[in-house]
Amino acid sequence: MQASGRVTIGDVARTAGVSVATVSKVINDRYGVAPETSARVHEVIADLGYESSIVARSLRSRRTNVIGILVAEFEPFSTELLKGISEAVESTGYELLAYSGGLRRDDRVGWEQRYLSRLAGTLIDGAIIVTPTVVNPRNSIPVVAVDPHRGPSGPPTVDSDNLAGARAATEHLVSLGHTRVGFLGGRPDLESARLREQGYRDALADAGIRVDEDLVLVGGYRPDLADTPAHELLRLPERPTAIFAANDLSAIRTIEVARELGLRVPEDLSVVGFDNVPESALTVPPLTTVSQPIHQMGAEALRMVVDLIQGNPRDPHVRLPTELVVRGTTRAL
Amino acid sequence: MQASGRVTIGDVARTAGVSVATVSKVINDRYGVAPETSARVHEVIADLGYESSIVARSLRSRRTNVIGILVAEFEPFSTELLKGISEAVESTGYELLAYSGGLRRDDRVGWEQRYLSRLAGTLIDGAIIVTPTVVNPRNSIPVVAVDPHRGPSGPPTVDSDNLAGARAATEHLVSLGHTRVGFLGGRPDLESARLREQGYRDALADAGIRVDEDLVLVGGYRPDLADTPAHELLRLPERPTAIFAANDLSAIRTIEVARELGLRVPEDLSVVGFDNVPESALTVPPLTTVSQPIHQMGAEALRMVVDLIQGNPRDPHVRLPTELVVRGTTRAL
């Protein structure tokens, strides 16, 4: 009978000869419906292939069993995170909804609040926001941020030890004899980018190497935003012999730029990345990088948001260790 | 004033001193509202940080500008696809919503229809379903499937040339002198798995090698489902000297199993995968595999579903080429 495709609860009710209220009770296992009635309704539901609309359901009752993952874009980091989250969700009974608006180049700021407003209070019970700039603590639903971590008073956060990782990467280059080490930065509004730069500076300072500010450029964690600074670094009169890029995508782009300029990696230029996304192993030679346990970070974020939803008390900050992975793009000077 | 977190259109209306209808018109640029009123409402919207709820909006009007990507699980293939889709969506004005229910081990069948019923007609304008078993053509919204392709009469589909790819993989092994080549199959309900097995058989037949049915086992595209058949193959009295696994995840698991059994790859066993997901480069040595242009497949799927939504006439079947990528896990006998 269903007029236009969709089978509604009304269709089920009509077919089964009961009211929509009763059908709703059957679906949600509410008390107060006779066994035979329930059986009949179940039968009709199976017959018609009815599935309740998430949308209508969530509009009415503030509970959907869906956790939202809000990302600006599906790039390697956020999809790795997604894999970790997906593995961890299996046993929880929650469903996953990863959302990404079609962002224009210019409104890449403030998307977090916008997405949250559009989905929260209705579609999702909790959210994991990936690399948000600002996250408003006074939200209706629990929110966990991945990346920012501005001290113990900040919002619930999962991140990794960016400072130690960047330090290790830079120390690795220094130990190979590099003294002119360039830094291609990340998104300036992110704490992780700040910490990675800090680790770079700390390591150089410890080694007694003065930081040449010409060698410290700002990128944005995206290949297209790495292009200009990479060119700039590699065209310097006194070219750096090594570059530490703030994430793998930038490092990969740096290698490409180096190739375009006729430089060999690692013979003429050593490159280190950060993240250890699977793509980092695809370059030739494979990229030396700092590994973040991204899957584990995703799993932690999921556990945290579930705990917050269910009201379980817990430490709202998790920081996981990083580790240097030496592969093929670094070499002694 | 907002009582419980969420700012609704009602709050905006009250604050601006107009009706909700007027606010709605302002938001949607409908005709019939005075410029000054519009300006005032816009101001209030900015002040209150109002964002219309996707849920309520989509419940009422059958148009959301959101495209759903329905997956059983966020594993490497579907997330690669997601990246391709995400790149292609930028210019279209659509938003992306990737959905994955928390599937239990046993209800991995029929999830496509279930997800579709829950989201379609309401939340999303069109859907891309990744490796569905059945896809009902009589749906309310346009649906593009990635993977199945049962002839020109099937539903709109994007896939790759599985047959040629599997053929190339097997021929590669044969050309290296392998005659006992095992096949670790994929999800039996998928056309791609069928075709990959067919390509394997064809190549062996062409080479004049009889197919030993003991060497053809069924897996399921997942590491856990590859475990048993991998063990089985490698414990055979007459062990195969090479294994062609129907996807990279299975191939990677096969390598691990081989290691556990004390076999060296590629010295004692050559392994070829299928897909060329980034993870395939992470193994040591990196995996020889058949490359599918997954990003491009995602982009094609997106273009197709957008065309279908907008009613543009187009060929509902796209098949992209595959290519053998020889890396480190294969060696001459």
Place this chain on the structure above:
DNA sequence: ATCGTTGTCGATAACGTTTTCGACACAACC
């Protein structure tokens, strides 16, 4: 017989939005 209890069911009001349509004021026309 009456009363409370228990079990079953359905009307109905929300949830936040869009859309339709009628109300109203005002200007312009004959």
Place this chain on the structure above:
DNA sequence: GGTTGTGTCGAAAACGTTATCGACAACGAT
């Protein structure tokens, strides 16, 4: 001064669901 337009607005219905609460019947206990 009536009639017709034109511009602006709001009341109300609708979307598909859940939650509340009252109606009703059957039944056992007084």
